[in-house]
Structure formats: C-alpha cells, structure tokens
Amino acid sequence: MKFSSILRYAFLGIFNAGSVYLIPLIITFESWFLLSVLIFIMFLINFTYLTDKFAALKWITPGVIFMFSFVVFPAAYNTYVSFTNWSTGHILTKTQAIDLLEARTYTPEDQRGVEFDIYIFEDDNQEYYFGADLNENEFLFGKAVSQDLIKEATFARHEPSLKNSSGEIVPPEGFKLLLGKDQINLANKLQELSLVIDTSTRAQLYKISVFGSSTGRLLSTSQRYSYDSDNDILYDNSTNATCSSDGDNFLCNGESVDPGWRVFVGSENYKKLFSNQRIRGPLELVTKWTFQFATLTVFLAFSVGLLLSITLNKEKLKFKRLYRALYILPYAIPAFVSVLVWKGLLNPDYGVINTWLDPFYTFFDIEPIKWLKTKESARAAVLLVNTWLGFPYMFLITTGALQSIPKELTEAAKVDGATGVQSFWRITFPLLMVSISPLLIGSFAFNFNNFTLIFLLSGGGPPVIGSEVAVGWTDILISFSYRLAISGGRGNLFGLASSVTIIIFGIVLLISALSFRYTKRLERIYGNI
Amino acid sequence: METFNFLKWFKEYGWRHLVGITFVLFAIYPILFVVTNSFADFANLANSKLIPDGFTLKHYKKLSGDPLVPYFTWLFNTYKVAIIASLFNVFLGTLAAYAFSRLQFKGRRASLLTLVIVQMFPAFLAFVAIYLLFFQISDILPFMGLGTHLGLILVYLGGSIGFNSWLIKGFMDTISPSLDEAAKVDGANDFQIFTKIIAPLARPILVVIFVITFIGIYSDYILAAIFLKDKNLWTVAVGINTVFVDDFNADWGVIAASSVLAAAPIATLFVFFQKQITGGLTAGSVKG
Numbered sequence: 163m164k165f166s167s168i169l170r171y172a173f174l175g176i177f178n179a180g181s182v183y184l185i186p187l188i189i190t191f192e193s194w195f196l197l198s199v200l201i202f203i204m205f206l207i208n209f210t211y212l213t214d215k216f217a218a219l220k221w222i223t224p225g226v227i228f229m230f231s232f233v234v235f236p237a238a239y240n241t242y243v244s245f246t247n248w249s250t251g252h253i254l255t256k257t258q259a260i261d262l263l264e265a266r267t268y269t270p271e272d273q274r275g276v277e278f279d280i281y282i283f284e285d286d287n288q289e290y291y292f293g294a295d296l297n298e299n300e301f302l303f304g305k306a307v308s309q310d311l312i313k314e315a316t317f318a319r320h321e322p323s324l325k326n327s328s329g330e331i332v333p334p335e336g337f338k339l340l341l342g343k344d345q346i347n348l349a350n351k352l353q354e355l356s357l358v359i360d361t362s363t364r365a366q367l368y369k370i371s372v373f374g375s376s377t378g379r380l381l382s383t384s385q386r387y388s389y390d391s392d393n394d395i396l397y398d399n400s401t402n403a404t405c406s407s408d409g410d411n412f413l414c415n416g417e418s419v420d421p422g423w424r425v426f427v428g429s430e431n432y433k434k435l436f437s438n439q440r441i442r443g444p445l446e447l448v449t450k451w452t453f454q455f456a457t458l459t460v461f462l463a464f465s466v467g468l469l470l471s472i473t474l475n476k477e478k479l480k481f482k483r484l485y486r487a488l489y490i491l492p493y494a495i496p497a498f499v500s501v502l503v504w505k506g507l508l509n510p511d512y513g514v515i516n517t518w519l520d521p522f523y524t525f526f527d528i529e530p531i532k533w534l535k536t537k538e539s540a541r542a543a544v545l546l547v548n549t550w551l552g553f554p555y556m557f558l559i560t561t562g563a564l565q566s567i568p569k570e571l572t573e574a575a576k577v578d579g580a581t582g583v584q585s586f587w588r589i590t591f592p593l594l595m596v597s598i599s600p601l602l603i604g605s606f607a608f609n610f611n612n613f614t615l616i617f618l619l620s621g622g623g624p625p626v627i628g629s630e631v632a633v634g635w636t637d638i639l640i641s642f643s644y645r646l647a648i649s650g651g652r653g654n655l656f657g658l659a660s661s662v663t664i665i666i667f668g669i670v671l672l673i674s675a676l677s678f679r680y681t682k683r684l685e686r687i688y689g690n691i
Numbered sequence: 692m693e694t695f696n697f698l699k700w701f702k703e704y705g706w707r708h709l710v711g712i713t714f715v716l717f718a719i720y721p722i723l724f725v726v727t728n729s730f731a732d733f734a735n736l737a738n739s740k741l742i743p744d745g746f747t748l749k750h751y752k753k754l755s756g757d758p759l760v761p762y763f764t765w766l767f768n769t770y771k772v773a774i775i776a777s778l779f780n781v782f783l784g785t786l787a788a789y790a791f792s793r794l795q796f797k798g799r800r801a802s803l804l805t806l807v808i809v810q811m812f813p814a815f816l817a818f819v820a821i822y823l824l825f826f827q828i829s830d831i832l833p834f835m836g837l838g839t840h841l842g843l844i845l846v847y848l849g850g851s852i853g854f855n856s857w858l859i860k861g862f863m864d865t866i867s868p869s870l871d872e873a874a875k876v877d878g879a880n881d882f883q884i885f886t887k888i889i890a891p892l893a894r895p896i897l898v899v900i901f902v903i904t905f906i907g908i909y910s911d912y913i914l915a916a917i918f919l920k921d922k923n924l925w926t927v928a929v930g931i932n933t934v935f936v937d938d939f940n941a942d943w944g945v946i947a948a949s950s951v952l953a954a955a956p957i958a959t960l961f962v963f964f965q966k967q968i969t970g971g972l973t974a975g976s977v978k979g
Binding site: 222229233236242248466474492496499513554640647656674 | 703707708710719725735740783784786787789790794802817818819820845846850852853856882910913917932935940950962965
C-alpha cells in the first residue's frame with residue numbers, strides 16, 4: 163500500500179471514530195441542526211476521500227469546512243440574530259422557557275407552618291445534611307440541597323439511630339453536629355437549602371436557636387405554572403390567573419413573566435436603530451465619530467509617515483538605515499501591549515505626559531488635562547496613540563512608493579525651472595497617491611473596526627451622560643456593538659448588537675466596492691485567476 | 692579644499708536629521724520607558740523616570756509568584772492557542788492553495804472569488820453570532836464550547852484560511868509548472884508532486900504566513916475576551932488588560948514587566964521577518 167493511502171485511511175478512521183462518538187452526545191440534546199451538520203460533514207469527507215471523482219475536493223474540503231463553519235455560517239447566523247429579539251430575558255426558545263416555568267414551584271398558604279426540631283450536620287467536604295425530627299416515628303435524614311438541585315435530589319430516609327433513647331442526637335460517622343452559633347454564621351447559606359422528603363414536600367431551616375434545637379418548617383410545594391399548548395395559555399396556579407402570550411413573554415394580570423423567549427421580530431431592531439430617538443441619537447454620534455476617527459487617524463499617520471519618508475529620501479544621508487530600523491519599532495509591538503503602556507504614560511495624575519506638560523500648565527495657569535476622562539482629551543489621546551501605532555506602516559509604504567518613482571521626472575521638472583516644492587506637489591505626490599491609495603483605503607477599513615485600540619485605551623469612554631444605552635465619546639461602531647452585546651452593564655442586547663454589526667458590514671462592503679472600482683483591483687485579481 | 696558651510700549642510704542634510712531625531716524620540720520613547728521601568732527600582736508610576744536610579748528584577752519576580760495574576764499561565768495559553776491554530780491554518784491553507792494553483796476543476800474561479808470576498812470582512816464582525824453559537828454548543832459538546840481553548844482555536848482557524856490560501860496560491864503560481872509536468876511524465880501523482888516538489892519550494896512563504904498568522908492570533912483581543920471567562924485560561928492580551936485597569940500607579944512596575952515579556956518575542960519575530968511581513972501585508976493590507 164502506498165504511503166498516501168495509509169495516510170488517507172488513518173485520517174478517515176480517526177475522523178469517523180470521532181464523529182461516531184459525537185453522534186449519541188448530540189442526539190441526547192436533541193440538537194437536530196448540529197446533527198445534520200455533522201452528518202453532512204461526515205458524508206462530504208468520506209465521499210471526498212473514498213472516491214476518486216473530484217481530485218480537487220481532496221485538497222480544498224478541509225479548509226472549506228472550517229471556513230464555512232466558523233466564518234460564513236456565523237456571518238449568516240449573525241444576520242439571523244439581527245432579526246430576533248435575542249437579549250437578556252429572551253435567551254431561551256419558547257419550549258425551553260415553558261419547561262423552566264413549569265418546573266417552578268410554590269407553597270400554597272394552607273401548607274405552610276408545620277414546625278419541628280431540625281438538626282444540621284456537616285461532613286468533611288463542608289456539605290450540609292439536615293436531620294428533621296418530625297415525630298416519634300419519623301426522624302428524616304438526608305443531604306440538604308439548593309433550590310436548583312431539588313429535582314435531582316434523593317429523598318430523605320428515616321434514620322431512627324441518630325437519636326438515642328434519652329433523646330440526644332448522635333451524628334453519624336464522619337459528620338459533626340453544627341451548634342447554634344455556627345448555624346448563625348452560616349445562616350444565609352443554610353436557609354437556601356432544603357431537605358427533599360418527596361416530590362412535593364421538603365423541609366427547610368426556619369428559625370435558628372442558639373441554645374435549644376433549631377426549628378424547621380415543612381413546605382409542601384405545588385407546580386406553579388401549567389401550560390396549555392392547544393390554546394397557548396399559561397395558568398398561574400398560585401393566583402389562578404390565566405396568562406396569554408404577547409409574542410415573547412407570558413402576561414399574567416398585565417405583568418410579564420420572566421423569562422420570555424426569543425422570536426423572529428423582523429426588522430424591529432433596525433427600526434429601533436433608525437427611529438427610536440434614545441438609540442438613534444447614540445448611533446448617530448458613534449457613526450459620525452467612527453468616520454472622523456478612521457479618516458483623521460489615516461490622515462495623521464500618513465502625514466507623519468510621508469514626512470519621514472521624504473526626509474530620509476536623500477542620497478548620502480547618514481544613519482539612514484538606523485532611522486528606518488527605529489521607525490519600524492512601534493509597528494513590531496502587539497497593539498494590546500502598546501495601548502497598555504500608553505495608558506500609563508497618559509495617566510492624568512502620575513503619567514509622564516502630564517509631568518512634561520506641567521511647566522506649561524503652570525505658565526498659562528490652566529488645569530492639567532484629565533487624559534481619557536473628558537471627551538476632547540479622550541479623542542485626542544486615541545488619535546495620538548493610533549498615530550504612533552500607524553505611522554510606521556505608512557512610512558514603509560510611502561518609502562517604497564517614493565523609491566519606485568523615476569528620478570528623471572523630478573529632474574526634468576527642475577530643468578524646466580520648477581522649485582522643489584512645486585515638483586513635489588505636481589509630480590511626486592500625485593504619482594505616489596496612485597500606488598498608495600488602495601492601501602490607504604485598506605487602512606481606513608482596518609481603523610474603522612479598530613476595536614483593540616478603542617476598547618483597551620479608553621473603553622469607548624468617557625460615557626455620554628444621560629444616554630439610554632451604554633455609549634461613550636470615543637466609541638466606534640464595533641465597540642458600541644460589543645457594549646450592547648457583552649459588556650454594557652445593561653443586559654445583553656444580542657439582537658440589537660448584531661444589527662449594528664450588519665450596518666458595519668454594509669459600510670465595509672461599500673468602501674471595498676468603491677476601492678475596487680477606484681483601483682480596478684478586481685481586474686488584477688481576475689488576471690491572477 | 693571646500694570649507695564646511697553649516698548653512699548649506701543644514702539645508703541639505705541638517706534639517707533631515709532634526710526631523711528624523713524628533714520622530715525617533717516619538718517612536719522609541721514609550722518603548723524605552725517601559726523597558727527601563729520594568730527593571731527599575733521604584734515604588735510606583737508617580738516617581739518613575741526614563742533612567743531609573745537603581746535596577747532590580749523584582750517586578751519580574753512578582754509576576755511569577757502571584758496566584759492572582761497567573762502571568763506565565765497566560766503566556767503558555769497564548770503560545771499554545773496561537774501555535775496550534777497557525778500550524779493547522781498554514782497546513783490547510785497550503786492544501787487548498789495547491790488545488791487552486793495546480794488543478795483544473797469546475798468552479799475554481801468562482802471559489803477563488805468567494806475566498807477574496809469572504810476575506811474582505813474581518814471574522815470578528817460576527818462576534819455576536821460566534822458567542823451565541825458557542826454558548827449553545829457548550830451544552831452539547833462542552834469540550835469545544837464557550838470558555839475552551841479548542842473552541843477558540845477553531846474560530847481562529849476558520850478566520851484566516853481564506854486569506855492565507857490566497858497568498859500561498861500566489862506564491863505557488865510563481866513556481867514553474869514545467870517542474871511538476873516533468874514529474875508527471877515520470878509517473879508522479881498529485882500527492883507526490885505536492886510533497887516532493889511544491890511544498891518544499893514554497894517553504895519560505897509558508898514560514899512567513901505562519902509568522903503573520905501567529906502574530907495576528909497572539910495579538911487578538913476581542914475573540915479571546917469573548918471566549919475565555921476562566922482566569923487560568925486567559926491569553927496574555929486578555930489577562931493583562933483585565934487585571935491592570937484600576938491602579939496604574941501601584942502596579943506600574945508589574946505592568947512594565949508583563950508588557951516587555953509579552954512584546955519582546957513578537958517584536959523580535961517582526962524585526963527578523965520585517966521585509967516579508969510588510970510585503971505580505973502590503974499585498975493584502977490587513978494591518979495598519
């Protein structure tokens with residue numbers, strides 16, 4: 163057998179074994195979508211490597227699978243999410259939400275109150291066990307569990323041996339009896355725990371007594387909500403209310419029951435972005451700054467880069483190589499490190515930048531700048547740091563472009579009597595722009611989504627006071643979206659956040675289309691094909 | 692003999708040095724500052740200076756002993772994730788590039804165009820969907836769900852395969868087809884042509900693509916921040932930017948030391964591969 167065949171069968175064997183192992187796992191969770199994806203991939207891989215029909219597939223299939231699963235599919239899914247109400251309180255599907263609601267219990271009024279002595283034991287693992295001295299015939303003992311584990315807990319069993327004939331409690335082997343004062347220290351924790359007696363009854367710690375034995379209480383629980391799937395109605399058994407669905411929540415007596423569920427809401431999110439003033443305002447502000455930031459930052463970095471490449475574009479200039487090597491350095495450092503360092507330099511109280519500016523502040527008798535704390539200083543800081551991060555790239559590309567411009571052109575202009583400045587603006591600069599502008603557009607698109615810089619340097623802040631959603635003066639669209647979805651502190655608005663990324667997507671598409679058109683880059687790509 | 696004319700020299704060369712040195716200071720001051728400060732014997736940011744009074748290794752020592760800041764675990768995580776993801780990335784990219792460069796098949800042109808168009812959009816734009824997808828996968832396949840390195844590696848893997856295979860294909864196109872045609876005449880199949888001829892000849896570009904991908908993943912913040920919630924699984928980018936937020940004054944020495952350790956290997960790699968990296972980046976203009 164040839165080496166390539168051995169390789170092929172070994173790979174197929176491992177791949178199929180892994181997939182077959184996953185199938186039952188996925189079936190347990192009834193995730194039919196994932197199952198069909200897996201079966202499709204299995205089919206594709208086996209088809210590709212067992213037949214000799216399509217030779218090219220053998221080379222591209224693995225890469226294509228990854229690209230589709232983790233780039234193309236998420237992009238499509240992102241579009242879907244932007245048409246849903248997916249957010250805190252609307253995370254689950256309707257079935258999941260109903261399951262959760264039906265699992266909720268309550269204690270009817272007439273079932274409260276049977277009281278008895280309760281003893282608390284602690285084992286070596288700091289887990290707690292309750293002993294409930296219900297009556298002469300029943301001394302129940304078992305592990306005390308928290309609310310969400312009640313369903314899985316085993317029932318308490320009758321353990322008469324824990325109480326000897328004189329009425330003293332004898333802890334079982336490996337357990338110690340908690341004294342009243344220990345119970346008080348642990349009160350918060352202990353009161354969350356229940357001893358499960360049967361499916362509808364449990365015992366809880368009710369009152370802690372320091373000297374005598376503590377008091378427990380029996381709670382008889384009933385199912386709180388029942389769902390009628392024929393009429394799509396939820397009954398609240400505790401209040402006898404009938405709750406109808408309003409689309410993504412059940413409404414009981416006018417109040418919505420949490421959790422709701424996620425549904426397709428059509429263009430609701432986009433309507434919110436464009437017409438709800440409390441969201442539209444921040445969006446406009448952020449969009450405007452995103453364009454300003456991307457434009458200014460490209461302009462500043464390009465200006466510095468060009469200035470330096472012109473300065474060094476001189477024969478017989480000493481130390482030219484040294485200058486070049488040093489200018490590259492900011493580009494060589496990962497941005498997440500540079501930003502952290504700059505945050506230190508810019509620190510308003512202790513940073514070196516305000517130390518330098520100190521004489522200036524004293525001379526003009528002005529307040530020191532609170533870097534990153536005010537709108538203007540934060541915006542200036544973001545631009546300053548990004549100029550530092552970006553000028554080496556601009557320096558590199560302008561140097562390359564300058565060197566490729568034939569000297570004869572400027573020399574001819576000189577002969578015709580043009581000054582250096584004239585020949586630069588009339589000849590060198592336009593020629594430079596021809597080769598540089600696609601790269602400038604690329605840089606614009608990159609900075610349009612420069613999340614790392616904005617989020618790590620200013621966090622998007624300082625916050626815009628009085629805004630409904632979390633938004634700051636230096637937020638760009640992508641960091642705005644991130645705050646809506648992940649870290650805004652006002653819940654996770656996944657649906658709204660992904661509709662913002664769809665807007666970014668549209669803008670980037672537009673920019674790319676323009677740049678393709680402008681530079682006819684597509685032609686080159688077609689040529690390459 | 693010509694006498695030295697300062698004015699003439701200044702007009703020709705002097706001003707260039709003046710501008711040059713000014714920007715050298717701008718470029719390297721933050722770097723020098725953080726490097727010296729990481730070794731400096733001082734208490735906090737308030738009394739830090741460029742040239743410190745005394746040198747010490749205490750900040751580095753502090754980094755290795757603090758259970759609240761498991762810095763070296765973060766470094767290890769970062770290298771692990773970045774190396775595994777970049778290796779697979781280059782491997783799969785090379786396979787695809789071979790097909791695009793050497794094989795004739797239906798839909799080749801269309802697939803190449805799709806590659807280019809897909810790669811125009813940064814993968815992290817769909818971060819909401821990635822978060823929600825892996826959040827749901829966590830229940831079913833916990834080993835690759837949210838909060839795992841495997842899940843993160845998969846996302847990184849998908850993220851730049853298209854771009855990489857595009858670049859590698861471009862390089863393979865420059866390898867003369869007469870080489871593999873000759874091999875074909877001698878009875879070699881695609882697998883042999885690939886392993887014996889094309890892949891070895893493409894090795895320089897593969898190294899460069901590996902380095903570019905490695906640096907890209909090493910420097911990523913957004914996806915790692917979304918994915919990793921457990922402190923011991925964080926990457927450096929997430930770790931140092933999460934832990935050092937409140938007290939820059941007191942933490943400055945440790946911040947400087949951790950910055951140096953995180954940046955030095957990448958900066959070295961970058962300087963070493965500078966020409967190739969900037970060449971590749973200029974072709975695709977992804978950074979800058």
